[in-house]
Amino acid sequence: MAYVPQADEPEVIGAGAHAAPIGAGAALNHVQRRFLLAGRVLVTGGWLVLTNTTIGNSGRANAEHTLVGLALLLVGVFLIMLSPAANRFPGAARAGAAVADAVLFYFFAPAGN
Numbered sequence: 001m002a003y004v005p006q007a008d009e010p011e012v013i014g015a016g017a018h019a020a021p022i023g024a025g026a027a028l029n030h031v032q033r034r035f036l037l038a039g040r041v042l043v044t045g046g047w048l049v050l051t052n053t054t055i056g057n058s059g060r061a062n063a064e065h066t067l068v069g070l071a072l073l074l075v076g077v078f079l080i081m082l083s084p085a086a087n088r089f090p091g092a093a094r095a096g097a098a099v100a101d102a103v104l105f106y107f108f109a110p111a112g113n
Contacts, residue, residue: 031097035083038100041107042076045069075099 049069053062079096086093
């Protein structure tokens, strides 16, 4: 299950010793944070695939790798751009949440049984 902050837990920017509480006007809800995290994972993965297929000197890369890298990059950009407007467009937010959950559960599977 995805991380959902508790009601009494303060929202922070950053992690560890450099974490700072978010001001009341700039608070992000858990859906927006989930979109941003999944978007960053997808953009980074897509960028790595595109960089490897275009700059890498191995001859094993083909057009399918480039297409998958571009698709990952574009879906990541979609999630990042959807995060500020998630509260205004609930239909798009539901579709984005399904994609974000699939990405996060695939790449960061919870330890369990």
